[in-house]
Amino acid sequence: MHLAIGDSFGEMKGASFFYVIMFSLATGCFLTILSTIFINKINKFIVFGFIIFITLLFEVQLIYFRSFRDFFKWSTIGLANDVTDFWREALYRIINNWFQVILFLIPLIVYAIWGQKRAPALGTPLRVKVILLVLSILFHLTGVAAVALDEEADFYYRKTFSVSRSMGYFGVMTTTRLDIKYLMFGPPSDDDLPDVIDKDTVDNPFSIDSSSSDTTKGTPGSSDGTDTDDSNTSDAETTPEPVEYGDNVLDIDFDSLIENESSATIKEMHEYFKSLKPTKKNKYTGLFKGKNLIYMTLEGFSYKAVSKELFPTLYMMMNEGFVFENFYTSLWGGSTATGEYTSMTGLFYNSANCLKMSANIYLPFALGNVFNSLNYTTYAFHNHDYTYYGRNLSHPNMGYRYIAVGNGLDDMTYYWPRSDREMAEKTIDYYIDKTPFHVYYMTVSGHANYTFAGNAMAKRHRAEVEHLNYSDNVKAYIACQLEVEYMLEYLVQKLDEAGILDDTVFVMSTDHYPYALADEDLAQLYGLDVNGIHGNFDLFRNGCVIWSSSMKEPVHIKKPASSLDIIPTVLNLFGVDYDSRLLMGTDVNSDTDPVVILNCDSGYAEWNWINSYGSYNTSTKKFTPAEGVTVNEDTLKDYIAYMNSVVAKKRKFSFRILENNYYSYVFPKGLY
Template sequence: MIKYDNKSIYSTKRLLFETHAPMLTINKTGLLTMEAIDIWRYTFGFEEKIIIDNDPIIEIEEEKIIEYNVYNIDFDELINNTDKEKVIKMHKYFQSVEPTEKNEYTGIFKDKNLIFITAEGFDAIAVDENITPTLYKMANNSYIFTNYYQPLYPVSTSDGEYMALVGLIPKEGVWSFERTAKISMPLGFGKMFKKEGYTSYGFHNHTSTYYSRDISHKNIGLNFIACGNGLEKKMNCKKWPNSDKEMIEATTSYYINKDEPFATYYMTVSGHLNYNFYGNNMASRNKKLVENLKYSTAVKAYYATQIEFDKAMALLLQELETAGKLDDTLIVIAPDHYPYGLTFKQLNEVSKLDRSNKFENYHTTLIMYNSKLENQVIDKVVSSIDILPTIYNLYGLEFDSRLLMGRDIFSDSEGLAILSDRSWITAKGKYNSVNKTFTKTTDEEVDEEYIKNINKIVNQKFSMSSLILDTNYYKELGI
């Protein structure tokens, strides 16, 4: 274990005067100090110091032709034609980012269908061969991810969706997804697929205006239908929580039999807390299916909610097969966050990992399932911000990998999972930003320069994600 000071990035001085990192600042200096800092910054103004990596851009060797996932952006011209200091720094940063290469996975799902699901409260513990057989089948076939991490950010489910659908790190202290409704989002999920002639619907079986999804999801190109703007005419929206299975029943007709391919998004709600049998409609509905389990009441109630989600997935697979679309559809399922309605003790009743561990609590399951894919185990460290660029590469979409904070999972880039307090995980180990310790997970020697470099990368990703919101940067690029 290395005790690492890292004064250049997260010293107390930088947190107080140069860096906007509320969660890390609270952990290091206390809540009252952070509140005082907020008041000071609100009163007198604050501009975060931007640190640009000035490493030289890698030149492509002539004898080796490599294709990258990039747009043809002339950053030098953009720099010369603006006087906006922040934007100039951003241009220099994104110009310096190494893009991901196109690879053997590029375009293997070109013109195929996609169903992308952010699943409320979904977790590795929800995958059980006997309790949730459909989820078990999907999680253990096709692409099997052993090192997927789903970090929890302050705006909970909305931030979980944001990372998956936008590919950026949420800005601390604001509702990031809501903010995107007012800026240009050309790399948003729906817009990217609509450019390719896809039908792109988004569905949610709860209130359409909650977290301002009615405007944020529309702005990333989704034809968004939820309870309150149309879905209530198709299903019962008066339960709490509502049924994922009923949502599937009510919505597949919107897209499944169309001639053009579809890229459909679902935000589920059946798995929502609280996990009990007296205030949770989905837990009560499936109570008989879990009453003989040898777990605490809360864990049984949690499984009951996930059974409803499992039923929804079983129905979805059936509907796709009936329509003759199953073999030509990739289904992606990611959690919004771990089920924090359960205590660590309750999670550990059924988890294979120690969920009280800072890092293992976020170590969970990502599903990418297609009925025709051969099984492939992916051990690379990945997280939710990697999903969007991975999907774009799999579908052969033209995008610029430098402009998203995640990386194509199937590229040769180093795997990196970033937690909300700026701690991180790579294949070499885990860095705790609060106590500044690095714990190796391999026998490979890791020096302080490596830790310093990853900290710099993490800090830049937070800064650039925030600035993209603040400056309407994609509009500045003209993409």
Template sequence: MYMDKKIGLFQRYGSILFFPITIIYLESIFKIVVFKELFNIGIVYMILFSIPAGILLYLVSNLFSSRVNRTISIVLTVFLTFIFIVQIVYFHIFKTFLAIYSINGTGQVLQFWQEVLSAVKSKAAVILLLLVPLLLIISGKRVLFVKKVSIKTKAWLAFTMVCIQITATILVFASGTGELSTGFIYSKAVIPDLSMNRFGMLTTSRLDVKHLVFRVNSPRTEEKEEITAIADNTEILNKPQPEKTVETQDLQKPEINNDDNIMNIDFDKLIASESDPNIVSMHRYFKSVKPTKKNNYTGMFKDKNLIMITAEGFSPYAVNKDLTPTLYKMYQEGFRFTNFYTPMWGVSTSDGEYVACNSLIPKSGIWSFYISGKNYMPFCMGNQLKKLGYGTRAYHDHSYTYYHRDVSHPNMGYDFKAVGNGLNIKKSWPESDLEMIQKTADEYMGKTPFHTYYMTVSGHLMYTFNGNAMSAKNRELVKNLPYSSGVKAYLACNIEFDRAMGELIALLEQSGIADDTLIAISPDHYPYGLTNKEISELAGHQIETNFELYKGIFILWSKGIKSEEISKPCASMDILPTISNLMGVEYDSRLLMGRDIFSDAPPLVVFSNWSWLTDKARYNSKNGKFLLAEGETNESVNKQYRTEISKRVNDMFTYSEKILENNYYKKVIR
């Protein structure tokens, strides 16, 4: 009788508790697997937001007869389980989260079915744990979802749901202030890395939908008075930075010109004639931004040919005197940026390309490069040099439609060819960068001046000898290295990229234009196909995961230039303004988020989770820690500095998004 009474209680309350407990259970596993932690302040918010979500699902599953309700409950549980499995598998592969918008592109992701299967196998134990609630609901017919509850009970549940949701929201906004307060992340910013940890996956997905459907403005964009770019107009940040070089040699630079790198844009006239307050605020902001100045590197490669390369999964660890001699030679002979970073963004390769090609921060939750394909993008090197009479071409040795490059790349001013629309190379996975160079170089070598852009693929994951054709091709060259199999495979596939660069330079030399051509190489992202343990193996020490993990490489090389080491912090966002200045083209430095590395502008590297670093300090948004650079003191780097840099970072995210959303360049450059 006691057991019957106990079962009766569970029949009454078990079905009500099932969904809240299930969501909390799934969120807890997700938090442990992804963030390697559970018991932080985020678990409180996660539980509070999970309970109303669970009650809502229960109410949805209690609208009809018991049989229908049971079916609905099973379907909802399948859906919940599925989305958690998808996010964990996706994160395992790409080290970022699947945004709602990106669901449209999951068909492209499934091209990497081998990687998906490998991830599922790797996370099999976790997936089994995620399936527990589903197994319970299928096998628990006697105790779950037996009867419909009364209207009165439903009303009380709805009231409870609303009260808990309101309580959770109040606690979020009362949780304090600071650069990245919990309330700011919940209501204004889109920072999945922080939001997932603080609120959970379901709440972050809800916020993602909200930001996707409703344009949520950052607080700093809602000002109605004249906007001042605080971070660009302070004595601290505008103090000219001495160039930090270890080895500086005569580069035959043009005569120094210290004029501002700006265009003739009459912001006052634009403000007076604009009726949209949102655009007016943008005009005021960009008018107030301090431009970078021309310098003794301006026009150093004016009228020269330019080859820009975004190298898939490239990193400093792939540059080796014996394994990749061409890349090693280019790095040693050219400009050596020893403090260069390649931050990871939400749409991995596509966002990495977008940042390097446009000097803008991609908008979280969408495919920014694809969206930009309908906008006027005058500062891309393709568009800048095309109007000067250059032949401008772009190539990619994989599918031409992947990430919608057939939309974004022609819009940058390029005649674009890839596999499927004119580039005919041997079918493999991944394809050969060397073969791409061999098949395309003749199209532009004899037609100077030219600008060519390459997006490579040989360095793509998986880093195995049975799942990567380029790794298998070069396996013999790495078999005796003292590394694990994954690391060897990574180095082996980058040997193919090195051979491609060797072929490219040889063809330039045969054409007699190697000393008239500037080559710029940077990664799209760090090699996330390697585990942190494997990257640490390459680094020779335990890698730090908020900053050091994203330490990248930027090669600027032309035959005959003398080497120079630049040690100030810089990142992929700085590539476009730096090359624009070197090529001596007209551009407006106020309208780009990056800075000409060779200018005296203060360095600032920004990461997707709103962490940042300068030559004076760094801020880790994950733990809120602010650390001074070596040699700096609290007197030279005070609280005002931290606040101003954080405001500048806020502005960079905000106005990058607004430029994309409003096709802003078309409004100011006519």
């Protein structure tokens, strides 16, 4: 039993079929040897144990994949208690995938009824065991040799490890072996990643049609990557001299840090960050200095749910503040935890353990720590279990007084999921009269299941969405997200009554798109072709809110942006001194070339990138130019290699910041 799991949980393509067969035969021969060592009675238990383990492994991966569009990783075994909180979703997935669940149970059922009578006995000749051992080794070596001839497969087998990509290439059993191996002995070394190619040595393969009216892919070469509704222009002779803005950079003596560092890993990190060019300050630097900040991560949110009719407050915020025309939310692996980690730190990681891990490192640019240093009142609120994903550890380390269910927010009405609006009502008195304040909210009303029976908030608001021309599941999804609208409506009303609405900034993004919706429902909501939808970059487009009622006109962000860019953008808008080289995203209002790192669902391309010139899919090796961009094919290959090296280094060093507590080496006495 050895399956390669793709989007259809069973799809094998090309050479992957051969790899799976070879590694399966090797595993089968080896397990047969282990099950014939002892007396017959013990052998029966061993075989039974193997079959139970393998069956459970496949069943868990199936339900986990159907729930989170990702695969279970052994490194997250410590979060098992958290996952059991969502037993309703698991039960729903089991029922909806009953045929595959039963299919995976067949070997166990067959063995339990008939197989024990034919279990391997001690009498298996030694020569047979030797033959099986030799065959196991030969099959394994054949598989390894075949993988080595495939550059991409070899990359995921030996040079890096991605559970989702490994599943597609090698199947469940081999991926499990590799996962446990790297968990016990550490991940494969990333020291052989190519150096970042000097951009100055790469010819620009693009030319821009200046007459193009397209604004959906950004404006390469623009002064600040933004636009406003102000149509006033000045005559050439009265055009003022360009303003020279300084860099968003701190006084860090990297040369001294490099000279005095004994760790090769940390020294390499110092050298990398020293080599980066900082982003510049701009006309929006300090725009919100001194204002209050309400920062929200919206559970499973999609901008496609928002309409002026049903979401008037959120619609206003999305269209009258900083208007993001090309915003993306990547999947990093690990569902909500990794998305929230990115939104809160400006970094990314590939395991749901990231929040819990972050409790043990110094995070100077986490907004709670930043605003604490500015004598703000800081709180973080969540309307679910306070220990979930280790938030009780991570959020205080990010500078927040953390209050959630089980930790101060126990008087909320119990529903599944709980009400976002009610969370706002129960928490606003903590801070509304303690200006300046910064509060963080993690919502939960938008959590799966997206059915009227499985989501209490969807059921509550069913009448409001019944007229929509969508399936019931999409209607239920939009209905449960209405809690965000009513939460915002309430907060705006209370802030206005207190006379501090103009002095408050709202910032909102999501942890991930609503991947719990079925493919057909996603296609309907997004207006996309259902075939290959999980590899379609447009599925990962989303909304981002940066809004204050004090803004006189909207600011349109045309360049591509992502969740990684929120922290540096907010720091710049609030006039906070920070070092832009030490974060993975960039201030969207700067003149720095944008780059969006985009991971699609498990089984599809990872580490894709999007910039003002177009997008690149690492699986298909295809570059798609933006509208109005002409490509010189002769120099495109070198440019793609350059961009791939940029993304690879960001991945390497973002992971290392978390794994090595890097900021504590840069600021040994603390930044604030």
